Amino acid sequence: MKTFTLVVGAVYGLISVILGAFGAHALKKIISADKLVSFETGVRYQMYAAFFLLIVGYILKFETTAEKWISILMIAGTFIFSVSIYLMAFSDVVAIPSKIIGPITPLGGLLMIVSWVLLIFHFAKSKF
Incomplete structure (x- = not known):
């Protein structure tokens, strides 16, 4: 699990850098400014998760x-x-049905929050 966590953390970091560059250079001509801001939010949180996984994995x-x-x-x-x-x-x-995808986003956010809460409990009960 340790190796898997570290590999996924590194992959998430790699993908977020690639998508961030793609968003900054290519997407401005393809999607609206509002959609670009949302896209950048996804990239930013993916990078936060990459750091989280690398640190936790270590x-x-x-x-x-x-x-x-x-x-x-x-x-x-x-x-x-x-x-x-x-x-x-x-x-x-x-043609992507945003009515179906939209409600899924908070579920992902909730799982990320629960992960942080579990980490807090882990640190709180650990004896360093």
Whole structure:
């Protein structure tokens, strides 16, 4: 789980840099300013999650179920949150039903929040 967390963190970081550059240079001509702001939010939170996963992957030993869930929830939550935002950003360009995708975004955010809460509890009960 440790290696998986570190690899996903690195992949999330790589993808967020690529998408950030793509958004800054190519998307201005394709999507509206409002959609671009949303797209950038997805990229930003994906990068936050990349840092989170790299740090957590380095710090945690993944010996307990709670430690594993910290990683799983952040990985899944980030994927759901950011990918749904990316899809909604392109909803005007490609026929993507934003009414279906829109309600999914908060679910991803909730999973990310729960991951942070579990991390707080883990640190609070740890003896350093």
